[in-house]
Amino acid sequence: MPRYEYRVVPAPEKGKKAKGAKGTSGRFAVALQDLMNEMGAAGWEYQRTDTLPCQERVGLTGRQTTFQHMLVFRRTLAAEAVSDEEVTALLAAPEDEPEADALEEPETAEEPADPQPEKRDAVAAARDVAAALSARAREGKAPALGPATQGDKPGSKADVAAE
Template identity: 55%
Template sequence: MPRYEYKVVAAPRQGLKAKTARTPDERFANALATLINDIARDGWEYLRTDTLPMEERKGLTGRSVSYKNMLVFRRALDEAQIQTPEVRVTAIPGPAAAVPRLGAPSRGTPEDGTARAPAVGPALARADGRTDARTDGHSDGSADDKKNGAAAP
């Protein structure tokens, strides 16, 4: 199956003067034909024309959407030009048991290829008996501190 590379060029906006082109339509067709022929000399094949939206800045903070006519060209790639991605597979050294497993403790022993998860104990209580997130002994003067009897700083 052949592979292609693509080139997208903005369509001309104005006609191109020629001796045989007298009307604006003929001048525009001449500009389009000249552009397509110039690109075709480099081996590009005309494929299609698309109208695509483009968001543009309008003033300092505004944005507007305009539509642009784009000419799409393609050309077949040679086998030498096709770049196939190189995939490397690297094995992890050592046994699979060296990778720690998280979750509930397993019943196996480290010798059989399983590992035990670390034990997590209860949260430590503060000296005043509270177990909130502030453990530095300072109060921030919030309503919760006043409710719990803590002095404001």
């Protein structure tokens, strides 16, 4: 089963001037088209647009609910992704106990060290993600949405409107 990572970006709020784009709807379409082409070039596939409520502070003690329009993109993860069994084992393992495999030293000099260091790195990354998700769940918070790494962010404000 393929695994995906998701990226959620705000929809453009203003249109872009372009040759042949007339009126508000034409300029907005150009801004949306540019954003979608930019994300597609980076390997992200458009999934849907969602409108979600967001509480904002107003003044010192007030709160106001606004609605944010978000574009959802996804892309397939690399083949080195962690398997379902490994994720289940990581979630079932207590967080404060170190991994038994990490503490073991090779018993003899003839035994090879670690034939798959990339897989071990993927398992460690999955353990970190699982720990973060578990901590957020204990606090009663939903998982954070957005880019997986800082390197996925667009280069400038002109690339993605309102980011």
